[in-house]
Amino acid sequence: MKKDLNSLFVPVFKRSGAPFVKGKGVYIYDTDDRKFLDFGSGIAVNALGYAHPVIDKVIKSYGASLLHTSNLYFVKPQIDLAELLIKKSFADKVFFCNSGTEANEAAIKFARKYGKTINPDKFNILSFEDGFHGRTYGALSATAQPKFHAGFDPILDGFYYSPFNDIERTKKVLSEHSFAAIIIEPIQGESGIHAASKEFLTFLRDYCDKTQTLLIFDEIQCGVGRTGKLWGYEHSKVIPDIMTVAKPIGGGLPLGVVLCKNAVVAPLAVGDHGTTFGGNPLACLLGLKTLEIISDRAFLKEVKSLGGYLKKKMNELRKKYPVIEEIRGDGLLIGVQLSVDPVPVVAKCKDNGLLVIKAGHHTIRFIPPLVISQKDIDKAVDIFEKTLASM
Structure with a gap:
């Protein structure tokens, strides 16, 4: 049996x-x-x-030479991957973590700290119906699908939802509150593969520019070459302030990344956020080789x-x-x-x-x-x- x-x-x-x-x-x-x-x-x-022969070779040659140091110190694979990510994207800064949901948690925290430097009441987050951003509480609160909230209420305060790709109804929600950030998947994955229109993303970018609101793109599923471009935002040419990346970026090992502009992280100080395991040296080395291959x-x-x-x-x-x-x-x-x-x-x-x-x-x-x-x-x-x- x-x-x-x-x-x-x-x-x-x-x-x-x-x-x-x-x-x-x-x-x-x-x-x-x-x-x-x-x-x-x-x-x-x-x-x-x-x-994959390149990944296989890296794993076999790397062995157990340096599996963990913490983020109190520099390690070369992190530096190399950060430099390549910045070179291949809009970003000025990188934060490494272990997963997509962790990346979104960090993005939400960064956005709220940024918003509060403008106005103490500028802390709300807008996300979109049928989107998916993760299962930890900040990411879950940004996930506008009741089935994921069931049994785990109350979710966090300060999260509001609007219909995906609906400019008029989104205008109404935006007019009712002060927002630190808008988070959106350029292509919703878990909901059934639904792309945001260029018009909708352009509208969100324009609103954010006018109101000092951050635009966060969750590219955990659609990023890193999946759509035939390195990043999903390249299809619309709408540039976010923050982008979260995970899934393939670690070459099969757990790795999440937050990519952001300098202005986003200017309010942050040592100790405002952190991770023990994030940016594991071997995961970053595999990520470097993965990105080198895919970005060709x-x-x-x-x-x-x-x-x-x-x-x-x-x-x-x-x-x-x-x-x-x-x-x-x-x-x-x-x-x-x-x-x-x-x-x-x-x-x-x-x-x-x-x-x-x-x-x-x-x-x-x-x-x-x-x-x-x-x-x-x-x-x-x-x-x-x-x-x-x-x-």
Whole structure:
């Protein structure tokens, strides 16, 4: 009789199947030696797939030479990664932490300290319906989805919500309070892959410029090459004051980053924020190599091309299967909206050897490693079609 492995863990995840033990390229293998084509990338983390030769070499050569020092001291991997992030973005300053939710917590704190230097009442945060910013209390309070708040009320004071992409209703909310910051995902991921319009982001930027309000872009899922550009904000050319980054930036290890302009952090003093483990040397070294690879123009051009090919193949399926209602996304951040509950479809895809992830109410996320090939896409689409045909 097999042991129920879920009995070991706090029941906040619904795991199933045999444990995974190794990965190679865009495939992952379990203890039963089953092979799965991974179009979930560990929830958009494994941008370079599994056992990428550059990452593999760094891990093997680095060993245990310097796994931790704390942030009381300088370490070269942090310096190198910070310099490259600043060079490749709008930012003047970098803060390292361990995850996306931690990055958003820091961004919210930085924004409130900044706002209070202008006006003691300038501490409110505006976010948008169906967005997702994390599960710790500040990030949770910015996540305008009641299902994530249920049982954890009261959330923090000073958070207000507005409909995504709705300029008129957002104007009304903005007129009623004084805001330190507006936080938004340029492309909402968890809600089902919904992009903010250029007009909406431009409106937010204009408002922030006129009112000394900070604009925060949460690029935890859409950043680091996922959309065919290094950063999601490059599509609209709207520049934020703060940007949060995580998921792929650590090369598979836990790493979060807050990128910001000098003016944002001018009010901060030593001890205003901190982290013991944030900016782990090995994670930063893997992040450096990951960013060097992904930021290459030819690499990003290929991501854009592969994303177009994946959308084309999905739109061909849509003509054959009316259950597919809409295809959304940019690059290799693709949402396939269904007219039925996607949960059984996701489970059946796994049975057939394809890993994908549910998003929102009726959408399946296709977020493969950025190193996939057209052949990999063809196989994934074939499995997806086989799954739809069997249900």
